[in-house]
Every structure is written in structure tokens, then in C-alpha cells.
Amino acid sequence: MKPVELKKDIYWVGIVDWNCRDFHGYSLSPMGTTYNAFLVKDEKIALVDTAKADHAGEFFCALSHLVKPEDVDYLIVNHLEPDHSGALVEAVQRCKPEKIFCSPMGARSLAGLYQTKDWPIEVIKSGGSISLGKRSVTFLETRMLHWPDSMFSYIPEDKVVFSSDAFGQNWATSERFADQVGRETLDRVLSEYFANIVQPYSPVVLKTLDKIAELKLELDMILPDHGLLLRGEDCAWVLKRYREMAEAKPKPRAVLVYDTMWQSTEQMIHAVSDGLKDEGIETRIMHVKANHHSAIMTELLDSGALVVGSPTHNNGILPYMAGLFQYMKGLKPLNKVGGAVGSFGWSGECVPALNEWLEKIGIEVVGSGVKQQWRPTHDTLKACVAYGREIGAALKAKIAALG
């Protein structure tokens, strides 16, 4: 796409990746994504981030609409993940920059990713600032939001912050600003990105939001590296949404995830859902093979309870469930209650194994679960409904305690 002027002499020079579905190898991006990069034209010309390597041609074409690449003076590297630094080597070759700015942690990683010998790297610590002429750029390290090297770059004269992956969303659109698209979908893709990428660093998010408030950063535009850009009132909106998601106050909603061989566990899960509904808890039932693990994490972000089900299979649980748990544990969901159900033929390891996973993930387990040999009877399903009510009551108590 052609560049878009965002403010006088500040341009979007990004890539719209309409076809991306597998985001970074672990998450789905069902509506594609963008790799946003920015050009600031002042007495010095600065390029903020680049693009994924396989889009380098398109990237330099867009850039050339605005400047000759060799006229770029400064490269600002907010984040080293290859979706933003993949075209960096070519950018250094084409632009022959006077300086390349990155964070202290960035400098450590750069040499491991690329051949940086002879690159004019200048390390900038948090609070450090450079002049572009009429404007300046101040850097704010945001370690682990979401990599050690991550940083924000802020132009006080324009009240613009380049926020790297923070506040990003995976959504390929021809529009550039959040106020030009549907709000409900925007909120969905914002939380999908948070749930799968930012969530484990929720304490860092809260610290960063506090820092932004403490520094009294005036914000007229928040420009993330993926998806729609935020301006005007949307800046306050996105900061508020990030605070809500990072605080993770439990909500009266439950996700029930399961796998099943001959539908016994499936019946039990449906019965638990009925019990939760008796307690006024909204439910979403998700078969682990009908839903990608990243879609499950997005649903879980907005839910205070997680119920899991698996039959016993070869003295353990079914493999897709184990894969989901591994992924979920890394994302460190907060403030959830949970429970487990499962059926078995001749050995009943499933429910204890599921509970062990829930505990490892940090979920408060309610009771000891319901397990059933062979097929659930009417009484088993009644026990599952009662268990659903018990989990619902525990969730309501948690909401009351943390609300």
C-alpha cells in the first residue's frame, strides 16, 4: 500500500499482510495482520521499525514514494522480532544510516540476530532523547512488553508514541485508523492479541500504564506495530482497555474446553454447563479440536472460570488437551476458578491429571471434579450439574472478593 500521512511529516510506511493466518507460529490471525512502520521527515529523516523479510520489496517501494532510502538518517529499532526487523539488514544497506538507535537489551540481541559489525548502533536508555531538528524523540524502555528489547519512542512536539507491539491487533484493513472501522471487531482483535501475546506480562503492562500517567505523557496518537492506529479519544480508550485486561478481574462467564472419544466426557461437560447457567454464569463450550488454542485463550481472557474435560487415554489425558495446557500455562491467566470432569474405561487418571494441570497454571480448583467409568448415568449427569453450580458459586465468591 502507498504511504499514509498521519500528521504533518509523520507517515505510515507499513505492510498490509492480507494472507497471514499463522501469526509467529503459535497464534491464529484469522483476518490477517499489518506490519506498521513509520517515517518522520524533519531536518533528520528517521525510520521507525521495518517489516517482515518476505515483504521487504513492498516496504522499500512504499518508502521510496516519500524519500530516497539513502536520505534516511536514523533507524529507530523499537523491537527486534523479525516481523519488524526482518528488513533491517536491507534497510542498513540501502539507507546507510548515520545512526541506528535501540535499547540496551536490543543491542544485546541485535548481534545474535544479524551481522551487525560496522553498524553505527547507538544505545539509548529509558528517558534518553535525540533531536530530529524541529522535533525530538524520547525513548521509554518497556522490557518484556513483550520482549526484553521492546521500547516506545515518543515525539512530545506531536504527542505521538510509537508503541511497538503494545496495543497491536491482527487485522488487515485498507483503513489505517481505529475510528474508521467497527468498534466491536476492533475490541475483539485487541483482546485476541492481548490474550495470546501480552497476557503473561500483565504486571509489566500495569507498570507501563502507571509510568505513562506518572510522566504525564500527552497522547494524541498511539501508533502500534500491528493493525489499526489510535488517535484522539481512542488513545484513552485503548489505555483503559489494556488496564482492564491486565487487571483481569473475574467475570461471570465460563469456558468449558474438552476432548472426547465416545462422547461420555462431552455429555458431562454439557451437564456442567447447565449447572453454571443455573448460577447465572454465561458459558462457552469449546471442543479442543474444533477451536484453535489461540481462540480458546481469547475466550478465556473474558471469563472467570475454566472447566476442562478429557477421558483417560493410556493412563493420561488426550494429547490436544495437554498441548492446550502447555500453551495456557505460558500465558499465565489470572484470577480464575476451575474444575475437571472425565470418563474412563479401566483406569481413572484423567481427572487427577487435569486438576494437576489446572493447579500448575495457577487456577483455583473447586472440589475434586467428577469422573465416571464407562458411560455417565442419569446420576452422574446430575452430579455434573451440581458440580457446575458449585463452580458457579465459587466464581461468584471470587468476583465479590476481587470486584
Added chain:
Amino acid sequence: MKYVCNICGYVYDPAAGDPDNGVKPGTQFKDLPDDWVCPVCGAEKSEFSPES
């Protein structure tokens, strides 16, 4: 005893210390200054737990 950062997984090893930030090898976790932060992610001391 070693301590692990809950945010990024960095392990503080008293035998190694954190020389880049002026902490000599042999410094126990409890003796680190209060304003010491995780060298990888900037987390405070309170974000660390004993390695299990």
C-alpha cells in the same frame, strides 16, 4: 539459593551475582539492594521466587 524472575524466567544465581549491575559474585539474593531489578526485564525483587 537461586531465585527466578516470575515475569521473564531469568534465574539469579548468587555464585554469579550480577556484575553488569555492580553485584559481586557470592551475593545472596536477600542481600541485593532494594532497588536492584531483574537485568532482563526490569522486574523488582518482589517479583522473584525461590527456585524449586
